[in-house]
Amino acid sequence: MGTTIMAASYDGGVVMGADSRTSTGSYIANRVTDKITSLTDSIYICRSGSAADTQNLSRYVTWFLEQHGQELGDEPAVQTAAKLAQMMAYQNKNFLQAGLIVAGWDKQEGGSVYAIPLGATLVKVPFTIGGSGSAYIYGLCDKLWRPNMSEEECRAFVIKAVGHAMARDGSSGGCIRTVTISKEGVKRTFTPGDLVPVAAGELPPPRRAPPVQA
Amino acid sequence: MLPRPQSHSAALGPGCTGPSLANPTPLGLEPRPVRHASQAPACGAEAFVVDPVALANGQPRKHTQYPYVTGTSVLGITYKDGVLLASDTLGAYGSTKRYKAFERLRKVNDACVVGASGELSDFQFIMRLLEELSDDDFCMDDGHRLKPAEVHSYLTRVLYNRRNKMDPLWNSIVVGGFYAGKPFLGTVGMIGTSYTDAHLATGFGNHLARPLMREKHRPDMSEEEATALMHECLKVCYYRDKNSINRFQLAKVTADGVSVSEPFALETKWGYKLFQDPAANAVGTW
Numbered sequence: 114m115g116t117t118i119m120a121a122s123y124d125g126g127v128v129m130g131a132d133s134r135t136s137t138g139s140y141i142a143n144r145v146t147d148k149i150t151s152l153t154d155s156i157y158i159c160r161s162g163s164a165a166d167t168q169n170l171s172r173y174v175t176w177f178l179e180q181h182g183q184e185l186g187d188e189p190a191v192q193t194a195a196k197l198a199q200m201m202a203y204q205n206k207n208f209l210q211a212g213l214i215v216a217g218w219d220k221q222e223g224g225s226v227y228a229i230p231l232g233a234t235l236v237k238v239p240f241t242i243g244g245s246g247s248a249y250i251y252g253l254c255d256k257l258w259r260p261n262m263s264e265e266e267c268r269a270f271v272i273k274a275v276g277h278a279m280a281r282d283g284s285s286g287g288c289i290r291t292v293t294i295s296k297e298g299v300k301r302t303f304t305p306g307d308l309v310p311v312a313a314g315e316l317p318p319p320r321r322a323p324p325v326q327a
Numbered sequence: 328m329l330p331r332p333q334s335h336s337a338a339l340g341p342g343c344t345g346p347s348l349a350n351p352t353p354l355g356l357e358p359r360p361v362r363h364a365s366q367a368p369a370c371g372a373e374a375f376v377v378d379p380v381a382l383a384n385g386q387p388r389k390h391t392q393y394p395y396v397t398g399t400s401v402l403g404i405t406y407k408d409g410v411l412l413a414s415d416t417l418g419a420y421g422s423t424k425r426y427k428a429f430e431r432l433r434k435v436n437d438a439c440v441v442g443a444s445g446e447l448s449d450f451q452f453i454m455r456l457l458e459e460l461s462d463d464d465f466c467m468d469d470g471h472r473l474k475p476a477e478v479h480s481y482l483t484r485v486l487y488n489r490r491n492k493m494d495p496l497w498n499s500i501v502v503g504g505f506y507a508g509k510p511f512l513g514t515v516g517m518i519g520t521s522y523t524d525a526h527l528a529t530g531f532g533n534h535l536a537r538p539l540m541r542e543k544h545r546p547d548m549s550e551e552e553a554t555a556l557m558h559e560c561l562k563v564c565y566y567r568d569k570n571s572i573n574r575f576q577l578a579k580v581t582a583d584g585v586s587v588s589e590p591f592a593l594e595t596k597w598g599y600k601l602f603q604d605p606a607a608n609a610v611g612t613w
Contacts, residue, residue: 203448207392228426232395234418234448236426251423 115284117246117275118148118159120216120226121258122239123267126295127216127224130271131159132246132279133287133306144287144306153178155299156194156217157292161244162210162231170211174198191217195227195235203233212243218294246278246285253277268293272304280312342456342485343492394446394497396420398431399570400532401442401501402560404544405510405525406553409581410503412442413557416590419570432578434585436461438504439475440578441482444529445498445517453496456485475504475580479513479521487519499529505580528560531568536560550579562593 115136120129131148134141148160150171158174160167174197182189195215202211213229228241240258242250254274262270272289279285289304307318401414418426431450432442435457443450457478464472473481479502489495495517504511513523526540543556557577565571573595577588606612 199448203452206448230396230420230425232446232448234396234426234446234451236418236429238426238428248423 115246115282116148116161116244117242117250117278117282117285118161118212118214118244119242119247119254119271119274120159120214120240121262121267121271122216122224122226123264124261125224125264126218126293127226128264128267128271128291128293129157129159129214129216130275130289130291132244132275132285133290134279134285135164136284141286146287147290149290149292151175151299152194152215153182153189153217155188155219155294156191156215157294157299158194158198159214159216159243161212166209166211167213170198170201170209170213173201188219190219190221191215191225191227192222192237195229195237199227199229199233199235202229206233214241214243216294218296224295242274242278244278244285246275246282249281250274250278264293264295268302273310276310277312279309280315340484340488340492341481342453342489342496392446392494392497396425396447397570398429398444398447398450399568400528400530400536400564401431401444401499402532402536402540402557402564403442403501403503403512403514403527404540404548404553404556405512405546406548406550407546408510408550409505409579410440410510410512411550411553411557412440412501412503412578412580413561413575414442414444415561415565415571416574416576417570417572418447422569424570424572427572427574428590430576430587432576432587434578434587435478436472437584438506438580439473439478439511440503440580440585440587441478442501442503442578443498446496449496449498450500453482453485453498453500457481474506475502475511476506476513478502478504479511479515479523482515483519483521486515486517487521490518501527501529503578503580505582508582510580531571532560532564535563535567539563558593562595565593565595 116132118131120127129149133144133146135143135146149157150160151157152175158171160171174194177197178189178194198213198215202209212231216226218224226238226241228236228238239260242254257270268291271291275289288306289309291302293300311317396418398418401412403410403412412432414431416429417424418429429447432440433454435441460473482500486496497517499517500515502513512527514527515521525546526544528536539560561575565573573592574590576590579586
C-alpha cells in the first residue's frame with residue numbers, strides 16, 4: 114500500500130489527510146480507498162504499509178478501545194489508543210509492515226498526533242507525514258508548517274502537502290480525504306481526483322459538472 | 328492479545344515477553360498460586376511455552392531484526408561530584424533526520440539515568456521494563472530503589488538473554504548514576520557486552536569523543552570542566568556524524584539527584600578562509 118498520509122494539529126484539534134490509492138504491484142487495486150479509519154468517535158488512525166496488517170491491527174485496537182471505554186465510563190484518551198496500537202505493532206514487529214498515525218481529540222489534551230513508524234517507536238508530534246509519498250514533501254512541510262494555525266489553514270496545509278506528494282509518488286494518487294477532529298466533533302472532506310491541485314507539468318482535466326457532495 | 332505488563336518470568340529470562348499466556352509476576356506481591364503440575368516451574372509463569380512457529384517448520388527460531396528509527400552516540404563521563412551523560416535529540420530513519428525532539432536520556436530513579444543509541448522502539452521497551460521494576464520497588468514502600476550498578480547488571484542480563492534468543496534489542500546503552508558517594512558509569516551493547524569505565528561512548532562517539540576524553544578527563548574534574556569537555560565532544564560528534572543534529576541534552580547525576588537539561592545548541596565554527604576557499608592553490612576545486 115504505497116501511500117501518503119499525514120496529520121497535523123491546530124489550535125483546537127487535528128486534521129488528518131491521506132491519498133486514496135491502493136496498489137498491488139503496478140495495478141491500482143482500489144483508487145478510492147479510505148485510509149483514515151476510526152478507532153473511536155474522536156480518535157482516528159491513518160494507515161500505511163501492508164493493507165492487511167493495518168486493517169487487522171485497527172480492528173483489534175478498536176475492539177480493545179471499546180471495552181476500555183465502557184470500563185472507563187468515558188471516551189478513551191488519544192494517548193491510550195496510540196499506545197495500544199504501538200504495543201501491538203511492537204510485539205509483532207518482525208511480522209508486520211505498518212506505518213501508522215494515530216490522532217484525535219480528548220478532553221485532557223485537546224488535539225494530539227502520535228506517529229508510529231516501522232519498528233513501532235511511539236512519538237508524540239505536532240504534525241507528521243508518512244507513507245512512500247511523504248519522502249517528497251519533507252521540505253514543503255518544513256517550510257509551510259506553523260503551530261497554532263486555524264482549522265481552515267491547517268486543512269489547506271494538509272491538502273496542499275498531500276497533493277504535492279501525489280504529484281510525484283506513483284504509489285499515491287486518486288483523491289484526497291481529510292478528517293478534522295475537534296471538540297465539536299468529526300468533519301470529513303473529500304477532494305475528488307479531478308479537483309486535486311494540478312501538478313506542475315500536467316494538464317488540468319476538462320471541466321466537469323458541479324462537484325459531488327462529500 | 329490483551330495488553331499486559333511485560334513478563335519478568337524466570338522461565339523466559341529477562342527481557343523476553345512471552346506469548347500472552349505467560350503470567351506477569353510483580354515481584355513478591357502476588358501470592359504464589361498453587362501449582363498442580365509437579366513439573367510446572369515455581370517462578371510464577373506457566374510452563375515455558377515453545378514458540379509454535381519453531382515447531383511448525385522444524386527450524387530453529389530466528390528473529391534477528393533490523394533497526395528502523397535510530398539514535399546516534401551517547402556520551403558519558405564521571406567527574407568529582409557525579410556523572411554527566413549527553414546525547415542529541417534525533418530519531419533518524421535511515422539517513423532521514425526524522426524526529427528531531429526525541430529524548431534519548433531518561434531518568435530511571437533519583438540515583439540513575441539511562442541513555443540509549445540504536446533502535447528507539449527497543450529503548451522504549453527497555454524503559455518500560457525499568458519502570459515496571461521501579462514501580463514494584465515503589466509499591467514495596469521500604470525506601471529501597473534500584474542502584475545504578477543493579478540497573479546496569481539487569482540490562483546486561485536482558486540484552487544478553489535476547490542475544491541468545493537471536494532476537495536482540497538493537498541498542499547500545501549507557502547507565503550513569505551516583506550511589507553511596509561514588510559515581511557510576513557503565514555500558515551494555517546489543518550483544519550483551521558490558522563494562523564500566525571513567526568515560527564512555529556509544530557508536531560514533533567511540534571514535535570521535537573518546538580520544539578527547541582520554542586527553543582531558545580527570546576523575547577530580549569540576550562540573551564546569553566536565554561540562555566544557557562534553558560540549559567539545561558533542562560538537563565534534565555533530566561535525567562528523569551525518570545522523571546528528573545541533574540539539575543536545577545533558578543529564579547530570581549527583582548526590583542531589585538527577586537533572587536532565589533543556590535542549591540546547593552549540594556554536595559551530597565554519598568561518599575559516601580555507602573553508603571558504605579550500606582549493607585556492609589547486610587546479611580544480613578538489
